[in-house]
Amino acid sequence: KQIILLPGDGIGREIIDSAKVVLNSVATEFGHEFTFHQHAIGGDAIDRFGTPLPDDTVKACRNADAILLGAVGGPKWDTVPAKMRPEKGLLGIRKSLGLFANLRPVKGFKPLLHASPLKEEIINNSDILIVRELTGGLYFGTPSERTEDGNAVVDTLSYTRFEMERIIEKGFESARIRRKHLTSVDKANVLESSRLWREIVNEKAKDYPDVTVEHVLVDACAMKLITNPSEFDVIVTENLFGDILSDEASVLTGSLGMLPSASVRTDGVGLYEPVHGSAPDIAGRGICNPLGMILSAALMLRFSFGMEEEASEIERAVGACLEQGYHTADLRIKDGKQVGTKEITEIVLENLT
Amino acid sequence: KQIILLPGDGIGREIIDSAKVVLNSVATEFGHEFTFHQHAIGGDAIDRFGTPLPDDTVKACRNADAILLGAVGGPKWDTVPAKMRPEKGLLGIRKSLGLFANLRPVKGFKPLLHASPLKEEIINNSDILIVRELTGGLYFGTPSERTEDGNAVVDTLSYTRFEMERIIEKGFESARIRRKHLTSVDKANVLESSRLWREIVNEKAKDYPDVTVEHVLVDACAMKLITNPSEFDVIVTENLFGDILSDEASVLTGSLGMLPSASVRTDGVGLYEPVHGSAPDIAGRGICNPLGMILSAALMLRFSFGMEEEASEIERAVGACLEQGYHTADLRIKDGKQVGTKEITEIVLENLT
Ligand SMILES: CC(C)[C@H](C(=O)O)[C@@H](O)C(=O)O
Ligand SMILES: CC(C)[C@H](C(=O)O)[C@@H](O)C(=O)O
Secondary structure, three states, X not given: OEEEEEEEOXXXXXXXXXXXXHHHHHHXXXXXXXXXXXXXXXXXXXXXXXXXXXXXXXXXXXXXXXXXEEEOOOHHHOOOOHHHOHHHHHHHHHHHHOOOEEEEEEEOOHXXXXXXXXXXXXXXXXEEEEXXXXXXXXXXXXXXXXXOOOOEEEEEEEEEHHHHHHHHHHHHHHHHOOOOEEXXXXXXXXXXXXXXXXXXXHHHHOOOOOOEEEEEEHHHHHHXXXXXXXXXXXXXXXXXXXXXXXXXXXXXXXXXXXXXXXXXXXXXXXXXXXXXXXXXXXXXXXXXXXXXXXXXXXXXXXXXXXXXXXXXXXXXXXXXXXXXXXXXXXXXXXXXXXXXXXXXXXXXXXXXO | OEEEEEEEOOOHHHHHHHHHHHHHHHHHHHOOOOEEEEOOOHHHHHHHHXXXXXXXXXXXXXXXXXXXXXXXXXXXXXXXXXXXXXXXXXXXXXXXXXXXXXXXXXXXXXXXXXXXXXXXXXXXXXXXXXXXXXXXXXXXXXXXXXXXXXXXXXEEEEEEHHHHHHHHHHHHHHHHOOOOEEXXXXXXXXXXXXXXXXXXXXXXXXXXXXXXXXXXXXXXXXXXXXHOHHXXXXXXXXXXXXXXXXXXXXOOOOOHHHOEEEEEOOOOOEEEXXXXXXXXXXXXXOOOOOHHHHHXXXXXXXXXXXXXXXXXXXXXXXXXXXXXXXXXXXXXXOOOEXXXXXXXXXXXXXXXX
């Protein structure tokens, strides 16, 4: 399997290295062959090649079976013009590979739940999967421009029926293999795009009689994620709502540094990255948390390579490492032991076999 | 002062009655004259006049000094066509009166904080004012339509510089009379409208050297509201971001039923409504919580009539009533006493003098 590594900025390189070590160990254990090629993206690519997404990177990704991304961005590039920002690399790779489905599981780890801002009885037992549309909507609609005199501006929320259908199907498929409950989020009391979305959800629902569907307005969903997170199973929504709600959801369990994400398309090719950012303040110090990246690699094995057993094995090993009390500086575990990036990677490896 | 009452649907009538009783008491105490005229809006107006916003209602509101709104909507009207939905009444009145600034204070009440989904040490001491743009953006931009074949759809996020300037100024003015910290929320790494927004905030910042400005992306803000709510003072943002973030913020303190809101324009005319909905399930049973509506009436005195002393007096009386342990069925207070709508209104009155 051809895997492209895109470390990007900040702590990206350190966490990608950890994921690679874990994947190599899994390859040996299960008799797979993974080959890795590293390419530039984000601020790092701006510095070295003058663009956040070099053609060479896109070409390599097009030929890959899967991509692991560290993180992009940092204060260093905050002042470069919008079109050249590190984030453009991320948006560009999603769009040019057609990775339309962003899957963000949010599930707490018992030893970390005490760090949640929510009361334990509220967050306990919550296990949410957010399915976010990733290549349409306000992110890519045109026009997105000012008038010539600079006194007015528009952005365009644009979707085709086809784009809605495929992400909604992904939502139903995901719910089917989980607890069979799908929450579709829209703003149908205001937006025409949301009314079409809701119609399509209701049409598709007929093909999935085993899945219960609920429509929730985006503002109500933002409330319910806080008051009743355990009532959600799968949430499906368009790009910008998904951006906001998945970030909101990511802090509920108190372990943002642990959360993985997958951006996939229909043929199984996918890009995997942790939810946390590039953390430039602690980059290069060997103290960052690689577990979100390692769990992203597990999602790659599951979603892109169909290696369910291998994926579960990594997830089990990461869980075990926390149960044993090991954690990085961003986390706290009662009577636990704080260790660095390399050490915690070693401990995951030990738990693997 | 001419006050228009728009009870609307569900519990609207009961809570409007309570607010009127309290305002009459304040009028007597302070020697003011308030006249009240009641008009139809929302589902109630659909049932009686075939439209969610009768011309007669708009005309009356245009001549008023302020408007009190109960709540609109309910399952009864969920199946009527989009253009005729109760919410259209609300959107229509905002737009036709030019009420461009929605002010939503979020502050906890000590006796209710235990009901917050957040841990007490997280929510303690938070006191946020969300300033949301209310008559522009995706809510009113055109085109907002499907293609003829129904296979594609657009909504338009549109703003003029003028619309951005006046709401941003409102944000700065609000911060100036509070703790002098303004968080401007946008999605400048993706939207052109957000980049213009950010430029205008930076321009205006020069006129308010006493106010500290911080730019936060909408996804990051959705996280920070949960992890660090007490770090916010005033948040200013566009219409849809404000819709989502203000609803998210409204559940943080555990007392949604207590929260007021104001929708105002530059000359002081405003519409005041509680944040909670029409609660059709408990309508007409005399058990609903009128305190959010009563506190909205207090905001009316402050923002539309400049009656700061009277407004504070109501707020103090409502606080006192909770301190004495009185609450409605939606709330819980340790060793408290649950009472009905009329009783809690009486208790507020007793605390007034
Ligand atoms: C960096 C930014 C453009 C991006 C997004 O909004 O999609 C990020 O917030 C994310 O969720 O991956
Ligand atoms: C009812 C709806 C159209 C409205 C809005 O989105 O503005 C409501 O959610 C609000 O925040 O007042």
